[in-house]
Amino acid sequence: EVQLVESGGGLVQPGGSLRLSCAASGFTVSSHYMSWVRQAPGKGLEWVSIIYSGGSTYYADSVKGRFTVSRDNSKNTLYLQMNSLRAEDTAVYHCAKRAEWLLNWYFDLWGRGTLVTVSS
Amino acid sequence: QSALTQPRSVSGSPGQSVTISCTGASSDVGGYNYVSWYQHHPGKAPKFMIYDGSKRPSGVPDRFSGSKSGNTASLTISGLQPDDEADYYCCSYAGTYTLVFGGGTKLTVL
Numbered sequence: 001e002v003q004l005v006e007s008g009g010g011l012v013q014p015g016g017s018l019r020l021s022c023a024a025s026g027f028t029v030s031s032h033y034m035s036w037v038r039q040a041p042g043k044g045l046e047w048v049s050i051i052y053s054g055g056s057t058y059y060a061d062s063v064k065g066r067f068t069v070s071r072d073n074s075k076n077t078l079y080l081q082m083n084s085l086r087a088e089d090t091a092v093y094h095c096a097k098r099a100e101w102l103l104n105w106y107f108d109l110w111g112r113g114t115l116v117t118v119s120s
Numbered sequence: 121q122s123a124l125t126q127p128r129s130v131s132g133s134p135g136q137s138v139t140i141s142c143t144g145a146s147s148d149v150g151g152y153n154y155v156s157w158y159q160h161h162p163g164k165a166p167k168f169m170i171y172d173g174s175k176r177p178s179g180v181p182d183r184f185s186g187s188k189s190g191n192t193a194s195l196t197i198s199g200l201q202p203d204d205e206a207d208y209y210c211c212s213y214a215g216t217y218t219l220v221f222g223g224g225t226k227l228t229v230l
Binding site for chain 2: 004037043044045046047050058060094096099102104105106107108109110111112113
C-alpha cells in the first residue's frame with residue numbers, strides 16, 4: 001500500500017529541538033519531491049519545506065535557519081529536524097509527496113500527521 | 121507571505137451546490153495558474169482535489185470543479201453528499217520557491 005506515516009511528535013520546551021520522521025511505503029522517497037506542511041490548532045495549513053529528488057531544499061521564511069529537511073534513502077524515510085522551537089511552531093505536521101505527473105508543487109499523497117506541542 | 125483568504129464556513133443541503141472562494145494577490149493566485157484545492161477530514165490525511173485551478177486528478181468526482189478569475193479562485197461542489205462535509209483548503213504557488221495556503225473553509229452538509 002502506498003502511504004506516508006509520520007512520527008516523532010511530542011511536547012518540547014521553547015528553545016528545544018525535535019526530529020520528525022515520515023516513513024514511506026509503496027514508493028521511493030528519494031525519487032520524489034517531498035514536503036512538510038503543518039496546521040496550527042484552529043488554523044489553516046502552512047507550507048514548511050520541500051526537498052527535491054536532486055537534494056535541493058527550500059523553506060518557508062517562518063522556519064528558515066531553524067528547520068532542516070533531509071531523507072535517509074536506506075530507510076525510505078523523510079525527516080524534519082526542528083531546532084530553536086517556538087510556541088508558534090505548535091502544530092500537526094504532515095508530510096506529503098509531490099504528484100510527479102505534474103510540473104508544479106501539487107501533493108497527491110499525504111500522511112495523517114504528528115502533533116508537536118511547544119510549551120513550558 | 122500572507123495566507124489566502126477563504127470564508128470560515130459554508131453550508132448546504134444534500135443535493136445542493138456550494139462555492140468556496142479563495143482570494144489572494146497578483147503575487148500568488150493572480151500571478152500563476154498554479155492553484156490547487158485539498159479536502160481534509162480532521163484526523164485524516166488531506167486529499168488532492170483540484171490542480172491548475174480547474175483540473176481534477178483521476179478519481180475525483182466531476183461534482184468538484186474549480187475556476188479562477190483575477191486574484192480569486194473558487195471551488196464549487198455540486199450534488200452535495202454527506203461525506204463532502206470536511207475542511208477545504210486552497211493553495212497557490214507564490215513564486216521564489218514558496219507555497220501559500222488559505223485559512224480553510226469548513227463545509228457543513230445540513
